[in-house]
Amino acid sequence: MPQSKAGRVAFEPLLLGLRRIPELHGVARDGDSLRIGALVTMTELMESALVRAHCPILVEAADQFASDQVRNVATIGGNVCNASPAGDTLVPLLALDAEVELVAKPNGLLTGRRVPIGEFFKGPGKTLRARHEIVAALRVPIGVPGRFMRFFKLGSRPALDISAISIGVCARRDAGVLSEVRVAFGAVAPVPLRGRATEAALEGRQLTEAVIETAAAAARDEVHPIDDFRASAWYRREMVHNMLKKVLADAT
Ligand SMILES: Cc1cc2nc3c(=O)[nH]c(=O)nc-3n(C[C@H](O)[C@H](O)[C@H](O)COP(=O)(O)OP(=O)(O)OC[C@H]3O[C@@H](n4cnc5c(N)ncnc54)[C@H](O)[C@@H]3O)c2cc1C
Numbered sequence: 407m408p409q410s411k412a413g414r415v416a417f418e419p420l421l422l423g424l425r426r427i428p429e430l431h432g433v434a435r436d437g438d439s440l441r442i443g444a445l446v447t448m449t450e451l452m453e454s455a456l457v458r459a460h461c462p463i464l465v466e467a468a469d470q471f472a473s474d475q476v477r478n479v480a481t482i483g484g485n486v487c488n489a490s491p492a493g494d495t496l497v498p499l500l501a502l503d504a505e506v507e508l509v510a511k512p513n514g515l516l517t518g519r520r521v522p523i524g525e526f527f528k529g530p531g532k533t534l535r536a537r538h539e540i541v542a543a544l545r546v547p548i549g550v551p552g553r554f555m556r557f558f559k560l561g562s563r564p565a566l567d568i569s570a571i572s573i574g575v576c577a578r579r580d581a582g583v584l585s586e587v588r589v590a591f592g593a594v595a596p597v598p599l600r601g602r603a604t605e606a607a608l609e610g611r612q613l614t615e616a617v618i619e620t621a622a623a624a625a626r627d628e629v630h631p632i633d634d635f636r637a638s639a640w641y642r643r644e645m646v647h648n649m650l651k652k653v654l655a656d657a658t
Contacts, residue, residue, distance in 0.1 A: 430483070430542055433457055438548055441507075444483025444541045448472075451482065451495075460548050463498040463555035463574060470494065470559045473566045483541045486526070489533045492569040492593040498557050499523050499544060500590035500598055501574035507543040508535060520545065527597035549586070554579050556653050560645055562636070569593045570637040571645050575653055582612045589621075589650075594629035594642055603628045604650070613658045622651045 409415040424430055430445040433454045440460055442451070448468040451457050457464055471477055471494045485495045486506060505520045523544075526534050535541065555576045561567030572592035577584045587608045589601035607621040631642035 424540065430540075435548070436545070440546045440548060442482055442544045442546065444486075444543055445481050446483075448477035448480050448482075448495075449474075452477070461498070461502055461546055461555070463501060463557045463576060464495060464546075466555075466557040467494045467498045467559070467572075467574075470557070476566075482544055486523075486544065487533065487535065487541055489527050489529075489531050489597075490568075491530055491595060491597055492572070493598065494557075494559065494569060494572065494592070496523070496527070496598040497572045497574040497590045497592040498555075498576075499546070500600055501555070501576040501588040502546045503588060504547075505545040506535075506541055507545055508539045509542045510536070510539045512538060518542070524600055529596050549576075550578055552579075553577060553586075554584075554657050556656065558649050558653050560649060568636065571631070571642050571649065573646065573650055573653055575650075575657070577608065577657075579657075584608050584611060584613065589625070591625070591629050591646060593636075594631040594646060599629065601625055601628055608654075613654055618651055618654045618658075621654065622647045625650045 410417060424445060431443045433440060433442050433446060433456050435456060440456055448471045451468040452465050482495050485493050500523055504523045506523055506526045507520050509516060509518045521534055528534060553576060558573040559569045560571045561569055569592050571594055574590040577587040587605045589604045591599045591601055603624040604621050607624045611617045626643045626647040629643060629646050631639045633639050
């Protein structure tokens with residue numbers, strides 16, 4: 407509604423309602439993955455025992471999403487298709503190595519494909535999704551139990567605000583040594599970003615003060631935010647540095 411009222415999005419002559427497609431609802435375990443239906447709302451994410459057990463970082467993101475009213479209707483599929491660089495579930499999904507499940511029915515035949523979420527976003531509001539496809543689900547690999555996961559969102563107020571920056575971290579920790587480290591950032595580039603240099607600074611290391619500082623500095627260097635009415639590029643870089651330090655310090 408805000409986008410159409412601002413004139414950025416025109417209503418299509420044909421609208422398609424997805425709500426009654428059962429395959430787009432619910433969270434289920436499918437082998438080594440969780441299949442989260444595209445129509446799962448933020449409230450349902452927070453209440454799902456499977457999501458809470460295997461992807462608590464998504465629960466954290468949903469908990470900080472807008473307000474109760476918006477959480478009750480906003481779906482994870484809509485958040486992904488909206489492709490805002492500040493979309494709150496995109497950062498955890500990147501940190502979790504999720505895949506986007508797309509389906510289409512050209513010529514009456516149902517076809518599907520899966521795209522790694524890191525390849526799905528092409529720019530603000532732009533994705534790899536073809537016009538005739540819908541997002542059916544998000545698939546999240548179930549990693550080893552007890553991984554460290556954290557989502558951090560910075561806005562100008564605690565409720566009903568879009569992220570000025572957001573950070574997602576997911577890692578294994580064996581005897582204090584980090585492995586399979588995934589770090590993602592939101593609102594600091596045209597698309598949600600994997601922090602490859604930050605990950606390299608953490609992989610295989612103990613979380614000492616020096617390692618945390620090196621990783622936070624790498625994060626500040628690899629994001630490329632813009633100035634806008636929410637925050638300046640300089641402020642965003644500094645907050646990425648400072649807040650990643652806080653997230654990692656919490657992990658110790
Ligand atoms: C007041 C307000 C507060 C908000 N706060 C936040 C916030 O805190 N964090 C945040 O990340 N976002 C926020 N948003 C943005 C928005 O609500 C979310 O992106 C939400 O997740 C969108 O989900 P939806 O189901 O409402 O999608 P819709 O708005 O219905 O759809 C978004 C777009 O994706 C398409 N689409 C939806 N589902 C599918 C599908 N399964 N397959 C193919 N295309 C699809 C639609 O056609 C449309 O173009 C806010 C919006 C408002 C109005």
